[in-house]
Amino acid sequence: MNLLSIMELKSNEIEKYLALASKIKQTPANYADSLKGKTMAMIFEKPSTRTRVSFEVGMTQLGGHAIYLDFTSTQLSRGETLHDTAKTLGRYVDIIMARLYKHSDILEIAKHAGVPVINGLTDLEHPCQALSDLLTMKEKGKLKAGAKFVFIGDCSFNMANSLLLACAKQKMNVTLICPKSHPPNADYVNEAKRYSKVEVVDDPQAGIKDADVIYTDTWISMGLEDEKSERIKRFAPYQLNERLLEHAKNDAIVMHCLPAHRGMEITNEVIDGPHSVVFDQAENRLHMQKAIVLSLLGKA
Numbered sequence: 001m002n003l004l005s006i007m008e009l010k011s012n013e014i015e016k017y018l019a020l021a022s023k024i025k026q027t028p029a030n031y032a033d034s035l036k037g038k039t040m041a042m043i044f045e046k047p048s049t050r051t052r053v054s055f056e057v058g059m060t061q062l063g064g065h066a067i068y069l070d071f072t073s074t075q076l077s078r079g080e081t082l083h084d085t086a087k088t089l090g091r092y093v094d095i096i097m098a099r100l101y102k103h104s105d106i107l108e109i110a111k112h113a114g115v116p117v118i119n120g121l122t123d124l125e126h127p128c129q130a131l132s133d134l135l136t137m138k139e140k141g142k143l144k145a146g147a148k149f150v151f152i153g154d155c156s157f158n159m160a161n162s163l164l165l166a167c168a169k170q171k172m173n174v175t176l177i178c179p180k181s182h183p184p185n186a187d188y189v190n191e192a193k194r195y196s197k198v199e200v201v202d203d204p205q206a207g208i209k210d211a212d213v214i215y216t217d218t219w220i221s222m223g224l225e226d227e228k229s230e231r232i233k234r235f236a237p238y239q240l241n242e243r244l245l246e247h248a249k250n251d252a253i254v255m256h257c258l259p260a261h262r263g264m265e266i267t268n269e270v271i272d273g274p275h276s277v278v279f280d281q282a283e284n285r286l287h288m289q290k291a292i293v294l295s296l297l298g299k300a
């Protein structure tokens with residue numbers, strides 16, 4: 001069993017992850033020795049703070065061990081194939097997590113590893129983040145059928161893809177607010193429409209009206225640095241600021257996967273303000289990572 005995308009998760013599988021993560025969060029001591037003797041390899045082709053630390057701490061707290069492998073200091077940087085790397089690692093470790101550019105590369109690892117593989121972010125999806133964000137929404141009383149989830153900004157990349165499907169599969173209504181120049185991934189929108197209502201709008205004030213949850217992410221995702229100045233121009237009208245937030249529900253929550261580019265996609269006033277739950281989100285990464293690893297290793 002792998003966790004490669006929200007696309008391939010069923011609604012009831014998402015619910016199982018949520019229930020297990022809640023249980024682990026409430027009673028962490030009950031899981032202290034669950035992964036004694038187990039090792040995770042963590043391959044990073046892109047930078048990370050939260051994903052790396054939460055998986056590594058999670059493995060430690062479960063009694064296991066995690067090995068950090070920076071892409072550039074492995075033989076991958078000298079041309080060894082993902083095929084050979086995955087087969088080799090599969091002979092040593094019990095589970096592999098990888099953060100990569102191309103989604104096809106995580107599929108390649110999963111095909112050859114012979115052990116469970118977790119997508120720690122690709123250009124297409126960030127499933128671990130989306131699952132832990134659902135946990136945060138649930139804790140805040142927002143994960144309800146018919147509640148309005150709004151994603152504003154770059155709706156064409158990993159976070160928007162994973163959240164769109166994760167929320168739709170939990171029957172939330174999804175509004176994507178983005179410039180016409182950067183439309184969302186049509187496959188993801190069409191798939192999400194099978195589960196819930198999805199609308200794509202380019203007017204921030206109209207889109208955010210009556211929102212229960214408002215989510216934003218960087219306009220310059222890892223790997224898109226060359227497009228920085230163009231993107232800043234395109235996305236400037238889509239900044240999540242106090243003026244815009246006034247149009248959401250009074251008790252709306254503001255979410256961001258982090259890292260944030262303060263003053264760009266979100267202002268200091270909003271990210272540090274009373275609606276923001278961003279550090280609860282960051283904490284929940286730890287509880288959800290544990291749930292993911294335990295499930296994939298058949299230990300829960």
Ligand code: CP
Pocket residue numbers: 047048049050051052121129257258259
């Ligand atoms: N949200 C998230 O995945 O953060 P990192 O890039 O720090 O891992």
Ligand code: NVA
Pocket residue numbers: 121126157158159217218220221222257258259
């Ligand atoms: N969309 C962002 C998410 C970072 C966690 C990126 O890919 O850089």
